[in-house]
């Protein structure tokens with residue numbers, strides 16, 4: 001089953017995707033996580049991506065699609081994959097649908113998490129992430145304490161969670177990413193899910209939308 005989990009930055013895609021992928025038994029492929037891994041390793045791709053990420057802009061389509069192909073072309077993704085943060089532009093969406101078409105595969109489900117802008121700004125500006133394992137916290141709703149509660153790593157604010165970058169990310173979402181839904185909707189019915197509430201409540205809604 002190929003699933004796209006869609007939504008604005010800060011809509012909780014990452015949190016939900018980890019659990020969903022494990023329950024569906026498919027790999028969780030999050031382009032933001034892959035870029036951050038490259039950044040940490042200071043690979044050529046990481047160096048290139050950094051400028052865009054720090055400004056809240058999209059990494060160019062060709063680079064992103066090549067990176068995704070390297071991942072979803074691996075055998076573990078053949079039975080299906082859960083995509084989180086991809087596609088994020090109309091060109092990426094068309095590329096993905098063509099790529100699946102060429103392999104006799106298809107998009108099965110799209111779940112779109114809906115969260116108002118004001119809530120997104122509040123979530124992202126208060127978000128803190130572990131530099132080692134990526135676990136996320138919130139300074140008010142889920143304070144991390146001194147160190148990461150999962151692995152003991154250092155907990156910091158992501159560069160792109162700073163207030164001025166969050167505004168740019170929202171703008172990028174509205175301009176480049178929101179139109180993706182129209183492209184995906186040409187193939188499957190997009191299931192919109194209210195992304196406000198407890199993690200468990202939102203998960204239950206996503207699960208209901210998928211089944």
Ligand code: AMP
Pocket residue numbers: 009031032033035052053054056057058059060064084085086087088089092160169
């Ligand atoms: P995320 O963790 O999904 O919010 O992604 C963090 C940043 O990585 C984004 O703001 C973009 O700069 C970059 N990025 C992640 N996914 C994509 C994508 N599909 N296309 C282009 N850039 C991306």
